Amino acid sequence: MASIRAHIWNGRPTPCEHDALPLARIGSVQPHGVMMVVVPETGIVEHVSANVQDILGIPPQAVLGHSPAVAFRDGESLARIGEILRPGRRYFDNPTQLVAQGRRFEAICHIREGRLFIEIEPYVEAEHDYQTMVATALDAVARQTTVQGLFEAAAKMMHFVTRYDRVKLYRFLAHGHGVVAAEFHAPDSKLPHSFLGYHFSASDVPENAKEILRTGKTRQKPTQRGSVPLLTMGSGGEPVPSGDAVDMTDCWLRGIHPCDNGYNRNLGVGSNIIFPVNIDNNVWGLFVVHNKDEKFLNYDSRAVIEQLTMMFASRLVELEAQEARIADRQRLSAEMIATVDGSQAMLAAAAAMRGDHLTSARLHAMHAVSRHVAALAPTYVSISGVEVAAAGRAEDRFSSDLLRLADADGAAVLRAGPAGHVHLVGATPDALTVRGIASLFGSRLPSFDSSEWRVFATDALGDYTPAGPELRAVASGLLAAPIGHRGDMIMWFRRERIVDAVWAGRPPSAAELNSEKMFRPRDDFAAHRAPLAGASRPWLDQEILLAAQFASAIGDIWSRQARGVSAPASDQPGDPVVVDVRSEADLFAPRGAGTLPATLPAAPGSRWHSLA
Known part of the structure; x- marks a missing residue:
């Protein structure tokens, strides 16, 4: 699914002193x-x-x-x-x-x-011939029927190919941190310590290193001995260091930074291999393979690893879709799109009615549509304010389905224009806060029109814009897609999920991230318990794609009907209006439990306080 993962903003928001190390041009x-x-x-x-x-x-x-x-x-x-x-x-x-x-x-x-x-x-001999390695490893991956089973089988097959002491499957999380999702030890492993379930700080992987990992290149470090300089001919005819003249991004032999060598020595590792799992040109995670002693791996074995990694990524996407019931949600999306499309016929018929004696029929038709399309009908006008959507009520089934579509805790439909309103479903920020979030696209958040798929997703909204604890509680996860090009959009929200995490060493503080400490090898890998907060459940690629397609289809309906159907008569000037009892029209009404104040509880001086 080309380019979808590029719309997930889950990188490391806090810069680190060693992010700009010239790893590709290390010399x-x-x-x-x-x-x-x-x-x-x-x-x-x-x-x-x-x-x-x-x-x-x-x-x-x-x-x-x-x-x-x-x-x-x-x-x-x-x-x-x-x-x-x-x-x-x-x-x-x-x-x-x-x-x-x-x-x-x-x-x-x-x-x-x-x-x-x-x-x-x-040249070194492989543990197995090429065909045996390929057939055995790929068959083991293809036979898996669950995501966790896939993790464990892939780690085992990496050991089958490499015969290293320990294999870790490291999965990146929100904030750039990572967790060991699966692990396999050789029966005679000289590295018996397990890191299964341990979290590792984002600072362990500099941003420049991630750029290289995105190329998909497997990284072999068979020895932790120091690197040697690359030389070129000096002006006097003598060999001199090449410095940063050569881009070695694709090189197997690219030198190792002393900090990296020290990191592995402190782990007790004499040889390691790192190979990225890339999905849609973004690094989903890493297989990190450790051996106590120096160990060399020939080219054929590395080629098998790269094939296995690609097969793993492909199977992962399939199994995640199965476990998330994406096919069912695709059918649900098609039904919802048909409902929105069909609702316009009812509204168009009501709009064509003339005379006072037909007013009640027109209002009845519009009210019926309001219950089913939850603000997505292109010319829908609320008469007395739509009831708060409740998943347990049959008339609000469409609103409930809107949440099921993205497996979200809340959703908002934002209608732009001078008379526009916000329709809220489930657990969401209030309408004013939703408008504030929408205003950030094109500034703090990327423009929807910057790439092919007009969609945005993050598991950690607070990493990119000021957000107090109340906002993070209901909207740490944000998935947003525009409807057309006027500023209308759909947002889905996921609640914050606080994980009682076990870390491999204490994560560095913000001050330490910007200190010389980042240029010294990390030497603390002891278990350290600290919460991982500020993030929701991650959005799957397939969920993001489905949201983008759904919003695009709704936009197509609006565009098509704008060309062929007149808007119904309305006492309201300007754009169609959808009113929710929690919208701007009701800012001064008493707030129920769990709702947020009209302004974001942000850091002092935040632009959020001036949003209206």
């Missing part, structure tokens, strides 16, 4: 392999890692400015290097087998920003 290479960066048009090496002599037996100055072939003597290897360097080549049959110094290597090649990257790693 160093992991010590177990050699990297060569070649100008494709000339076949000349522009950059090479400083360890080329230790691994291939040739000094950097003998490689820079020459063909990569100078590092090889074996005839087959020279022929394969020649094929890699063939002019105009853009795609490669990775890996390419090479021999140097009597040792076997694998070359992995790719093109980025007009440069050919050749990464040369020692």
Whole structure:
């Protein structure tokens, strides 16, 4: 479902000092392999890692400015290097087998920003052959029928492929934090400590690291030994550090930041692999695989991991949809759209009536529609104020269905224009607060017209705009979609869900996030109990898509009927009006339990206090 997840705002709102680390242009290479960066048009090496002599037996100055072939003597290897360097080549049959110094290597090649990257790693045998790994792992994932079963099976299959000591499936949550949703230990694991159910702070994953993870690249760190510099030819003909000149986003051998190495050492980890689970180009979570000792994984095994991860993501979307009964809710949406469409015929007929003796018939028709379409009929006008929607009443079934559609606790239909009103269903902020939230789109919140799908979702509204405890209680989760282009919209709300979380170490304070502490390896992973608040249940991609499609369909009905049906007669000037007993028209009436004041309980100086 292309681009839907891009509309979920659940990133880390609090900046961290190490977010801007130049991880893609780190200027160093992991010590177990050699990297060569070649100008494709000339076949000349522009950059090479400083360890080329230790691994291939040739000094950097003998490689820079020459063909990569100078590092090889074996005839087959020279022929394969020649094929890699063939002019105009853009795609490669990775890996390419090479021999140097009597040792076997694998070359992995790719093109980025007009440069050919050749990464040369020692060859290691896989625990299983490629076909066995693929067939076994993918079959295990495909057979799962529940989301939690999928989590556990995938973690087990990651161990089957890697034979590492511990596999963790790490799922990102609101505020950028994460939780270990599944875990598998090898029978003879040297890392017996379990982190299952532990939460990890958002600061553990810098934003620049997430940008790289979005590419889907598996990250192997077979050793925690320090990285070596990438070199280029200096002005005097001597090798000098390349610095940040090379973008190594897609490189397996991209160097490791010292803070990252220290983090793993403090965990007792000698080797690890990180591979992202991406859904719609956004990072849903990570498989984090740890081994006590150094351990190398060949290219075929990593390719299987990437296939397994993609299969996992696809199956996850399917199972989440099944468990959330998305198919039933799609049918419900179609019925609701048909109800709105059909209601206009009743209103149009009532509008065509003339004479005082027909007034009661017209009012009866409009009142009947009000009970069923909950403010979504394009020309609906309330006569005496719509009753508060109650899920248990048959006449309010449509309002109840509006909540079921998105599995929400509350909903609001906002009608724009000088005579516009807000229709509220279930647990919601008051009408004035709803208008205040709507006014933020295009400023604090993104514009609906900035991308293909006109929809917005967040599990943590308070991360992006001032919100006091009363607002967070009923509207931590927000799913909003516009109806047409006049400013009308539907909002769905979810209540705050406070989790009594166990953390792997105390989460850093706001002051610590912007201190030098963020550049030192974390060394505290002991269980620490603290609540995770300010967020609702997460919105599923399928729920967001369904909401966007529903609002779009309602907008189409309005547009079509505006072209072909005259609005019914009304004493109200301007736009159609829908009145709710909790709307602006009733701001001074006594408030029931659980309703909010007219202004948001926000931080001092908040723009919320001036909204009307």
